Every structure is written in structure tokens, then in C-alpha cells.
Amino acid sequence: MADILLYRPHFVAFIILFLLGIYIMVVCLNLVKKLIGMYIMQTSIMLFFITLAVKEDSTIPIILPSVTALAPEAYANPLPHVLMLTAIVVGVSTLGVSLAMVIALYREYNTLEEDQILEKMK
Amino acid sequence: MTSSLPGFLFAIPFFAAIVIPVVGFTNQKLCRPIALGALVFLSIVSVIGLSEAISHGPLSHEFGGWAPPIGIEWVIDGLSGLLMVAISVVSLIALVHAGPLVEKELSGRVIPFYSLSLLLIAALGGMVLAGDLFNLFVFLEIGSLASYVLVGVAGGRSLLSAYRYLILGTIGASLYLLGVGYFYAETGTLNMADMALRLPDVLDSRAVLTGLIFIVLGLSIKMGLFPLHGWLPDAYTYAPDSCTPLLASVVTKVPLYAFVRIAFWVFGMATVTTQIPILVVLGWVGAVAAIVGAYRAIWQENFKRMLAYSSVSSMGLIMLGFSLGTETGFAGGLFYLLADTLMKAALFGVAGAASYQYGASTVTDLARLRRNMPWVLAALVISALSMxxxxxxAGFFGKWHLVVGALEAEKYFAVVAILVTSMLTALYFFRMFQRVWAEESLPLVEPHVLETPFPIKMSLGVLTFWIIALGLGSDLVMGLIFESVIPKGF
Structure with missing residues (x-):
């Protein structure tokens, strides 16, 4: 256990954030708070992917014209960054759609608490 | 074989989805012809794609000229071709059916309805064609976003079910993405074919095991597999009647396809039954899902909610078929998937027609169909008998192949589960028939009943025809599945 904290602190941070996000989504009754939890959860996955790309003593993956012999171990892995750019876009559009739904719900029921909305639906 | 057909199949509905708001802004009446035209075209092209894939082997398209595994690859093989044909044809019929309903219940939202439906179809096509796990995630999310909005597009009560669907769906997609991350960390690739080559070396690793569990959990939420079906009954009950035939028939089937693709093509049959025996677990889950879904359906008063639980039950049966681990079981599962796509479109179509004419929503209200809508009632009877x-x-032959597959695999619990599910299904549909024919207290004069609109009659007729045709031609379809779909390793 101590090993993980020492050598892989980013995985521990990822797990804490991920579980925190799910916890907020499950426990909070406020619709906007649920979305905050959702966003924390999505961001924690981005953290996980980005930390996969890290290498010690490596530089940004831009190949300068002066370099002739390519050494892959000298560069950070660019693919996880690219994937997460796409995932950020997906996350933002999900957030946009969900906020629009929350606004529509608020206009309809005048509250953001899920239990009160269910009460008014009856 | 290299071909640009896969890209084309995505582009047709996608560009139509973009063109519709632009054109619809000036003339709203053009939305429907553009949408239907695009879908007719899509159906033709996907039939061409399927026949090409059967006769010449898989067609693949490399984006940007980068060869896979580095570049992104889209593939039409037997399975994705078959799914693509099913999606395009059923969604065409569902949108034909939706025409009069959209004008009635979503009159101010015609443009978003058609645009989002086509975006949904494009995303489902992208999921089916993608040969790359991350691409699959992106299309999974595009499709899900479109379906969240379609569920909530009418406003009011459906908004809360759409919101809950969104929350659960996002958890599912995040779990899937996390699983892909584990696979990528272990194999260093995202291309499915390349990953299939690299996975056997790292099967002992805990990262692969955990990743597979995350992916199966995430996709199970998306496909509404019991016990992760929480979003499904509310979403299908409160979604507008014009959207449910499309949503209920194809949206849950495509995540199931993604699971099948990963389990049988990326991991391979031997791995998922022996080394990481996930299919054994899913077999039991499917059996329980089939029985519990059918049992819950018996107690529902609302017709659409009853059908929603029936969807949970069918999803369990299909999963049970795929998890049997025999060729017949796999083919039976796929056949039942196709049959259920048609049956759910027809049944939700009947629900839409009943609510359009009479505002009928409960099972008892369906008795009013008897008076003025004999053709819709006939479609209901045939699709119910098929269920x-x-x-x-088609439903009979689907279940027949499932039972034969279960007997071949000597999994007797599966045989029992299929038979019990059939009996419970019979119970809730015969309960419905009993209400329809035994109810005496009908109002004698129906106030201002209109003739059933032609698009509704026609689409229900076509769906009913296909349910029977798929049953009668089941040998042909099963032959096609055996010849060009079954993965290696059985």
C-alpha cells in the first residue's frame, strides 16, 4: 500500500477523485451538484490518461528539424493527450446538454432539488 | 479490401443532420423529405455494403491515409454489415411512422426531432463501423447525447427521466473509457485487430482483467442489462411517442454489439469462456434479466412501461444467447437481436398509434383499438405473438435457435430460463389480449375519431411483414450468419 503511494501517487489521486465524483452523483439531491460530481468523475479519468503519457527525463513530442536520429524514449507519449482532447470535447457537450435540461426542469418546477421535483410531479 | 464505403455510410445521415436545421430554418416542411430521403439512400448503401462484405471479405477504410494500427480504421464485415442494414431499415420505418406523431406532439420541435434522429443514426452507424476502441467511445457518447435529448424533447415529465438517463449513461461511458485506458496502458494500441494480436501475451495482467470488467459494466448500463437497467423504464415510458420506436429498437442493441465485438473479436472465444470467464457470469446475468424483466412486465398498467420491461427481458435473452459459447447460441442471439429490433419498433409503434388516436396509454385503454383500428390491432397481435x-x-425461430444452442452447450439453466421467460411473456401479452377483448364498458360513440394516418398504417404493416418474413426466411438468415458472421475460435 505504501508502495503505491510512493511510486504511483497519481493513481491514488485518480481513485480518490473518481470515487468522490460518483459519491456526489449518488448522494446529492441537487441537480447541479450531481453535475459537479459528474464533471469531477470525467476529469479524474482525464488525469488517469494523461499520467499514462508521462516519462522521466522526456520532452514534449515535437520533432525539431535538427534531430536526425529519433529516440522514442526521449519524448512523452502524445496519444493520451490527443485522446483526452476529444474526451474533453465530449465532456463539455455532455455538460452543455445536461445544464440545458436542468434549466428546462427549473422553469417547469421552480426548484433544483430532485425530491421536490418528484413531489410536484404527483 | 480497401473501400470508402464505411465512411460514406456515416456521412449520409450525418450531413443530412446538419442540412436539416439549415434548410428547415426557412421551410420546415422540407425536414421530413430530407430525413427520409437520406435514410432510403443509407438503407440502399448499407445493403450494398453487406453484400460486398459477404462476397469479397471485410471492407476497411483508413482515415487520412494512415495505415492501421496507427491510423483510424473503419470496417464493414459480416456482423457490422448486418447490424448496419438493421439500423438503417428499422430507423427508416420508425421515422416514417413518426411523421404524424411529430406534427401532433412536437409541433414546435420538428427540426430538432429530425436532426437529432439522424445524428443518432449516424452515431450508431459510427459505433457499428469503428475498428478502434476510442472511436467507439466517441460515437457511443454522440449517440447517447442525441438519445438523451430525444427522450426529453417534449419537456415536462420526460425531462427528469432524460436527466437520470444522462447521469447513468455518463457513468457508463466513463467506465467504458476507463476500461479502454487500462487496455491501452497494457497493450499500447487502440485498434481492435491489433489489440487482438497483442492481448494473448498480457492476459495474466490484472490491468486487462480490471479493464474488461469496467468495459462490460459501462456497456451494460448503456444496453440496459439487468440489474443496471434503472434508467430504461422511465425513459421509455415518458419519452415522446414519436421517438420511442427508434429509441427502443436500436439504441440499446448497439452497445450490445460493442460488447460482442470486444468479447469475441478482440479477446476471442477461448479467452472469455476459460481464461477470463466473463461469459459464464453474463450467462447467469442474462438468464436472471430475462426472467425478472418479464416478471416485472406482468404488473405494469402503462402499456409503454410494460414494453420497457419487456425490452429488459429481451436484452437478457440476447445476452444469454451470446454467452452460451456455441455457434448456434451465438447465431441464435444475433437472430433474436434482429427479431427484437423489429418487434420493439412495431410494439412501440402501436403504442404511439393508440396514443395518437385516443390518448390511450394503459393496457386497458387498448381495448378501444378494437372499434376503429383493426389494422393496428392486427399488427399488435402479430408482434405480441412473435414476442x-x-x-x-421471427420470435419463435429466435427462441428456437437459442434453446438448441443451450442444449448443444449442455447449459440446462439457460433452457429453463428461456422457457420460463416465454411463459411469463405469454402471461403479460395474454393479459393484455384479455383486457382488449373482454372489456365490455366501451363508450359506444367515440368522439371525433379520425382515420389512422397512412404513414402509421404503412410502417406498422411493413414491420409486421418483416417479422413474419424473417421467421419464414430464418434458414436463409441463419445460413448467412453461419457463413460470414461467426467469429473464429468456436
């Missing part, structure tokens, strides 16, 4: 499994409908 129960009465020959010569």
Missing part, C-alpha cells in the same frame, strides 16, 4: 414465440414469426 411470445408462436410460429411462424
Amino acid at each position: 411470445v414465440g408462436i410460429p411462424p414469426t
Whole structure:
């Protein structure tokens, strides 16, 4: 256990954030708070992917014209960054759609608490 | 074989989805012809794609000229071709059916309805064609976003079910993405074919095991597999009647396809039954899902909610078929998937027609169909008999192949589960028939009943025809599945 904290602190941070996000989504009754939890959860996955790309003593993956012999171990892995750019876009559009739904719900029921909305639906 | 057909199949509905708001802004009446035209075109092209894939082997398209595994690859093989044909044809019929309903219940939202439906179809096509796990995630999310909005597009009560669907769906997609991350960390690739080559070396690693569990959990939420079906009954009950035939028939089937693709093509049959025996677990889950879904359906008063639980039950049966681990079981699962796509479109179509004419939503209200809508009632009877499994409908042959597959695999719990599910299905549909024919207290004069609109009659007729035709032609379809779909390793 101590090993993980020492050598892989980013995985521990990822797990804490991920579980925190799910916890907020499950426990909070406020619709906007649920979305905050959702966003924390999505961001924690981005953290996980980005930390996969890290290498010690490596530089940004831009190949300068002066370099002739390519050494892959000298560069950070660019693919996880690219994937997460796409995932950020997906996350933002999900957030946009969900906020629009929350606004529509608020206009309809005048509250953001899920239990009160269910009460008014009856 | 290299071909640009896969890209084309995505582009047709996608560009139509963009063109519709632009054109619809000036003339709203053009939305429907553009949408239907695009879908007719899509159906033709996907039939061409399927026949090409069967006769010449898989067609693949490399984006940007980068060869896979580095570049992104889209593939039409037997399975994705078959799914693509099913999606395009059923969604065409569902949108034909939706026409009069959209004008009635979503009159101010015609443009978003058609645009989002086509975006949904494009995303489902992208999921089916993608040969790359991350691409699959992106299309999974595009499709899900479109379906969240379609569920909530009418406003009011459906908004809360759409919101809950969104929350659960996002958890599912995040779990899937996390699983892909584990696979990528272990194999260093995202291309499915390349990953299939690299996975056997790292099967002992805990990262692969955990990743597979995350992916199966995430996709199970998306496909509404019991016990992760929480979003499904509310979403299908409160979604507008014009959207449910499309949503209920194809949206849950495509995540199931993604699971099948990963389990049988990326991991391979031997791995998922012995080394990481996930299919054994899913077999039991499927059996329980089939029985519990059918049992819950018996107690529902609302017709659409009853059908929603029936969807949970069918999803369990299909999963049970795929998890049997025999060729017949796999083919039976796929056949039942196709049959269920047609049956759910027809049943939700009947629900839409009943609510359009009479505002009928409960099972008892359906008795009013008897008076003025004999053709819609006939469609209801035939698709219900197919759900129960009465020959010569598609549902009977689907269940028949599932039972034969279970006997071949010597999994007797599966045989029992399929038979019990059929009996419970018979119970809730015969309860419905009893209400329809035994109810005496009908109002004698129906106030201002209109003739059923032609698009509704026609689409229900076509769906009913296909349910029977798929049953009668089941040998042909099963032959096609055996010849060009079954993965290696059985």
C-alpha cells in the first residue's frame, strides 16, 4: 500500500477523485451538484490518461528539424493527450446538454432539488 | 479490401443532420423529405455494403491515409454489415411512422426531432463501423447525447427521466473509457485487430482483467442489462411517442454489439469462456434479466412501461444467447437481436398509434383499438405473438435457435430460463389480449375519431411483414450468419 503511494501517487489521486465524483452523483439531491460530481468523475479519468503519457527525463513530442536520429524514449507519449482532447470535447457537450435540461426542469418546477421535483410531479 | 464505403455510410445521415436545421430554418416542411430521403439512400448503401462484405471479405477504410494500427480504421464485415442494414431499415420505418406523431406532439420541435434522429443514426452507424476502441467511445457518447435529448424533447415529465438517463449513461461511458485506458496502458494500441494480436501475451495482467470488467459494466448500463437497467423504464415510458420506436429498437442493441465485438473479436472465444470467464457470469446475468424483466412486465398498467420491461427481458435473452459459447447460441442471439429490433419498433409503434388516436396509454385503454383500428390491432397481435414465440414469426425461430444452442452447450439453466421467460411473456401479452377483448364498458360513440394516418398504417404493416418474413426466411438468415458472421475460435 505504501508502495503505491510512493511510486504511483497519481493513481491514488485518480481513485480518490473518481470515487468522490460518483459519491456526489449518488448522494446529492441537487441537480447541479450531481453535475459537479459528474464533471469531477470525467476529469479524474482525464488525469488517469494523461499520467499514462508521462516519462522521466522526456520532452514534449515535437520533432525539431535538427534531430536526425529519433529516440522514442526521449519524448512523452502524445496519444493520451490527443485522446483526452476529444474526451474533453465530449465532456463539455455532455455538460452543455445536461445544464440545458436542468434549466428546462427549473422553469417547469421552480426548484433544483430532485425530491421536490418528484413531489410536484404527483 | 480497401473501400470508402464505411465512411460514406456515416456521412449520409450525418450531413443530412446538419442540412436539416439549415434548410428547415426557412421551410420546415422540407425536414421530413430530407430525413427520409437520406435514410432510403443509407438503407440502399448499407445493403450494398453487406453484400460486398459477404462476397469479397471485410471492407476497411483508413482515415487520412494512415495505415492501421496507427491510423483510424473503419470496417464493414459480416456482423457490422448486418447490424448496419438493421439500423438503417428499422430507423427508416420508425421515422416514417413518426411523421404524424411529430406534427401532433412536437409541433414546435420538428427540426430538432429530425436532426437529432439522424445524428443518432449516424452515431450508431459510427459505433457499428469503428475498428478502434476510442472511436467507439466517441460515437457511443454522440449517440447517447442525441438519445438523451430525444427522450426529453417534449419537456415536462420526460425531462427528469432524460436527466437520470444522462447521469447513468455518463457513468457508463466513463467506465467504458476507463476500461479502454487500462487496455491501452497494457497493450499500447487502440485498434481492435491489433489489440487482438497483442492481448494473448498480457492476459495474466490484472490491468486487462480490471479493464474488461469496467468495459462490460459501462456497456451494460448503456444496453440496459439487468440489474443496471434503472434508467430504461422511465425513459421509455415518458419519452415522446414519436421517438420511442427508434429509441427502443436500436439504441440499446448497439452497445450490445460493442460488447460482442470486444468479447469475441478482440479477446476471442477461448479467452472469455476459460481464461477470463466473463461469459459464464453474463450467462447467469442474462438468464436472471430475462426472467425478472418479464416478471416485472406482468404488473405494469402503462402499456409503454410494460414494453420497457419487456425490452429488459429481451436484452437478457440476447445476452444469454451470446454467452452460451456455441455457434448456434451465438447465431441464435444475433437472430433474436434482429427479431427484437423489429418487434420493439412495431410494439412501440402501436403504442404511439393508440396514443395518437385516443390518448390511450394503459393496457386497458387498448381495448378501444378494437372499434376503429383493426389494422393496428392486427399488427399488435402479430408482434405480441412473435414476442411470445408462436410460429411462424421471427420470435419463435429466435427462441428456437437459442434453446438448441443451450442444449448443444449442455447449459440446462439457460433452457429453463428461456422457457420460463416465454411463459411469463405469454402471461403479460395474454393479459393484455384479455383486457382488449373482454372489456365490455366501451363508450359506444367515440368522439371525433379520425382515420389512422397512412404513414402509421404503412410502417406498422411493413414491420409486421418483416417479422413474419424473417421467421419464414430464418434458414436463409441463419445460413448467412453461419457463413460470414461467426467469429473464429468456436
